[in-house]
Structures are given as structure tokens and as C-alpha cells.
Amino acid sequence: MPTAFHHASRALASAILLALALLIHLQPPASVHALESARVPRNPYAPPPSARTPTLPTAAATTPSTLLASTPGATPDPLGEWYAVGHRMAQEAMPYYRTFAVAEKDIGKRLTEVLSALGIKADTQLKNTELKLLQQGWDDAAAGRALALTYPPDQDRSIVPPALRGFFRFGKSSPGAGVETLADKAAEWKKAVVKVATGSEKGVEGHGTGFIIGPGLVLTNNHVVDGSTHFAVQLEADNTIYDATLIAKQAVPDVALLRVQLPEDHAVLPIGISAQCRELEEVIMVGYPQFIELSATYVKGSISSTNRVFHDCEVLQLDIRANPGNSGGPVISTEGNVVGILTFGFGAVDPKLAQFTFAIKTDTVIPFLEQHARGQYSRQVE
Structure with missing residues (x-):
């Protein structure tokens, strides 16, 4: 059975809000089940140790909320996603900092604390170059400066830790890659949908459907898993079957959460409103x-x-x-x-x-x- 656990995910508004709550002394949601912290995947685009840190071009100030990774004038770089993610994180964090009157001089220091709240130890899990680019993007967005670096147009997957992914889409979904049809989008969504097999020591007794919502997390119905003692999920792409563990379930609403060891860089579906x-x-x-x-x-x-x-x-x-x-x-x-x-x-x-x-x-x-x-x-x- 494959043992790789973490895959593509992102620190969307909920994770960042939780991190901010910790930092500004709000009361975060109660926790019952602690999840494993995300480990940093191998960086396929990382330069050799002798390579220098990319030079950041000077950018004029602009309104942070209007900036995207495809901003004209942003320089593509093999490590540009690190900078762009730092930039976007600060964009999402600034409204909360303004609401709670965080001093401008303290905002730059918040990045490391936010990373820690998201399960990322900056001093041990990130390379100096990666942290420097994250910090530079964070500082530029906090100061209202435009995006200076972005990822290469041919980058086909994220190079940042799972907890920081999802701000940008790669491959066919990359900016400038053309207009996506509904069929294109659906093909990507399908990658995050799994078959949930249920049963006992005697074997498979039934099945339902689930979908991946985060690293190692599959959401399905309570009535799909209720009464079973053994669970497994099967990926559509290669029909690989992975054992799963039931984390929690409840009758109203009819939901259950499974934990499963999946390959890295796997697709996820965001919970909408x-x-x-x-x-x-x-x-x-x-x-x-x-x-x-x-x-x-x-x-x-x-x-x-x-x-x-x-x-x-x-x-x-x-x-x-x-x-x-x-x-x-x-x-x-x-x-x-x-x-x-x-x-x-x-x-x-x-x-x-x-x-x-x-x-x-x-x-x-x-x-x-x-x-x-x-x-x-x-x-x-x-």
C-alpha cells in the first residue's frame, strides 16, 4: 500500500483566519482530533545550492485587492510561487489586521507566526531562499506594492507545502493558458472524487462516494459508513485502493470524515458557501x-x-x-x-x-x- 500521506491543499480563508485568531488572541474553534502537520514536499524547481536568490524588481504601489499572479510586469521565476503565495497571504490577512488595529511595524513579523499556526516551522522546514521570498511577498503586499515575481507560465504543479497551496492553479488552469470549458474544469474536479468502499473483515459490503477536502481528508455521508468497521477509498486516476480510518461521523447533517494516506499533490475540492x-x-x-x-x-x-x-x-x-x-x-x-x-x-x-x-x-x-x-x-x- 502506498504510504505517502500529504497532497495538494491550501491555507484558504478558514486556515488563515484560524492562524490570525491565534495571533490576535481570539478564541479558535475547539479541536477534537489533531491532524498530522504537513511535511514539505521535494521542490522540483529548486536551484542548486550555489544558485543565487532571484532579484526582485522594483514595483510601484497599487491596490492589493486587485493583484493576481498574472499581474502585468511580474517577472516569472522558477521560485516565484513562493513570493506570490506570500503576497496573496498578506492580501487576505490585511483586512483582519486592520480590523484589530495591528501596528504596521508588527505586521512583517506576523508571517512566521502565521506559518507556525498552519503547522509549518519556518526555521526547519523551509530553505532560507524560500522563506526570504515568502517574506518579501508578504511585506510587499502589506505595503501595497504590486506583485513583483510570479511562477513560470509552464509550471505544472505547486512547489510550496500543502498547507500553502491552492492560491494558484497550474497546467491548463494557469493564467494565460486559454479559456477553460466546463469539461476542462470537471476533469480536474473529478480527480478529487473517490470511491468509498465499506465492509468488515469478511470483505466489501457496499460503497458510496466521497471527495478530498484537504491533506488526507475525505468527506462522505454518515449513512455510507454507518455500521461498517473497515473502510477504503479508490482513486479514479489509477484505481489504486488505500485503507482509510474513520475520524468522525454524525447523523445530522449526514456526514462522515475519513483519514487516508494519499499521494502528494493530489487534487482537492474547496467547500463552498x-x-x-x-x-x-x-x-x-x-x-x-x-x-x-x-x-x-x-x-x-x-x-x-x-x-x-x-x-x-x-x-x-x-x-x-x-x-x-x-x-x-x-x-x-x-x-x-x-x-x-x-x-x-x-x-x-x-x-x-x-x-x-x-x-x-x-x-x-x-x-x-x-x-x-x-x-x-x-x-x-x-
Whole structure:
């Protein structure tokens, strides 16, 4: 069985907010299950020890909130992602610092403390060049200066630790790589969807669907895992099967969280804001229907109603046909955020009601994730 544990993830707003809460003496969410800290992956773009630190060009001041990694004038560099990530982290942190009146002279010192709160020990886990670039990007954004460095246009994957990933997308999703179609996006989303096999010492007894939300974390339904003692997940890309451990589950909402050792640099799906959903908006469901031998399939439909309650839980009603095995699968907005988790389809009871399907609103799942995932999951930036 593969043993590599951590994969691609990002410190989205939830993780940064948690870090900031620690630093400005707010009360962070309670923790029940501590997760392993992310180890730093090998840097395939790192220069030899004799190579010099990239020279940062002088940049004029501008409004931080308008800056992107593809900002005109930013110089591509093999290590530019480190600088760009520091820049974006500061952009997201500055509103909180202003709200809590953190002195400008102290903001530069906060980066190391934020990294520590995210499980990254800057003095031992990062190279001097990497930390220097992170700090420079942080300082430039805090001072309102434009992005000076960015990653190369042909960079195909992130080179920063998992907890810092997700600010930028690579490969076909890189800035300037062309317009993505829905099919392009869905192909990427599918990489984060897994088959969840359940059973006992006697073998596999059933299956459902789950999706990767952070390093080693798979979210699915409680009713998928309930009553089972053995769990495994299977990746779509190569059909590799990995043993999984049940971290937590609850009946309302119908969710469960698994921990699994996955390869590094694996895709994740961010938890979206279901309150922003509107009726008739298009959504895509990805799941493993009916037979365990089948690969993942897509179903495209729309939100019929945003105001439904099913089994004491707030749900979205979908104009989507769901089959047994799809339970626990993500319902994804066209922007790539999970806004619902499939929980029940009436088509399994009556074929005439096949397109009468319910998905748990992701907003109702946040307290569960904050308690059991400790912010180590990807979330949509508000």
C-alpha cells in the first residue's frame, strides 16, 4: 500500500483566519482530533545550492485587492510561487489586521507566526531562499506594492507545502493558458472524487462516494459508513485502493470524515458557501453509481429549491437523477466549489421521482469540519 500521506491543499480563508485568531488572541474553534502537520514536499524547481536568490524588481504601489499572479510586469521565476503565495497571504490577512488595529511595524513579523499556526516551522522546514521570498511577498503586499515575481507560465504543479497551496492553479488552469470549458474544469474536479468502499473483515459490503477536502481528508455521508468497521477509498486516476480510518461521523447533517494516506499533490475540492446558491443555477454532481465496478460519472442539472428540509437537515433540492452509490458525492458549482453533498435521491424509491434529489448544504457542515478537521480543509474565499 502506498504510504505517502500529504497532497495538494491550501491555507484558504478558514486556515488563515484560524492562524490570525491565534495571533490576535481570539478564541479558535475547539479541536477534537489533531491532524498530522504537513511535511514539505521535494521542490522540483529548486536551484542548486550555489544558485543565487532571484532579484526582485522594483514595483510601484497599487491596490492589493486587485493583484493576481498574472499581474502585468511580474517577472516569472522558477521560485516565484513562493513570493506570490506570500503576497496573496498578506492580501487576505490585511483586512483582519486592520480590523484589530495591528501596528504596521508588527505586521512583517506576523508571517512566521502565521506559518507556525498552519503547522509549518519556518526555521526547519523551509530553505532560507524560500522563506526570504515568502517574506518579501508578504511585506510587499502589506505595503501595497504590486506583485513583483510570479511562477513560470509552464509550471505544472505547486512547489510550496500543502498547507500553502491552492492560491494558484497550474497546467491548463494557469493564467494565460486559454479559456477553460466546463469539461476542462470537471476533469480536474473529478480527480478529487473517490470511491468509498465499506465492509468488515469478511470483505466489501457496499460503497458510496466521497471527495478530498484537504491533506488526507475525505468527506462522505454518515449513512455510507454507518455500521461498517473497515473502510477504503479508490482513486479514479489509477484505481489504486488505500485503507482509510474513520475520524468522525454524525447523523445530522449526514456526514462522515475519513483519514487516508494519499499521494502528494493530489487534487482537492474547496467547500463552498451554499447560502450564495440561487434557484436555477447550474451544478454538477460527480459520483460512483450503482455498481462498484463502474468509474465515476458526471450528472449536470440545476438547483430546484434552496429552501428544503430533509431528515432535520437543510438541503438543496436538485433537478438531478441520483443512483445508489452516488451518496456522499460532491455537488459542485460552475466555479468549482462544493455547495452540496448528495444525501438522498427519490429515484431509488420511485423512478417517477428520479429527478427529485437532495444535497446537504455545505454551510451546515462547517461546524462539523471545524471540530474534526481543525481548519485543514479547503474553503471558498468569500
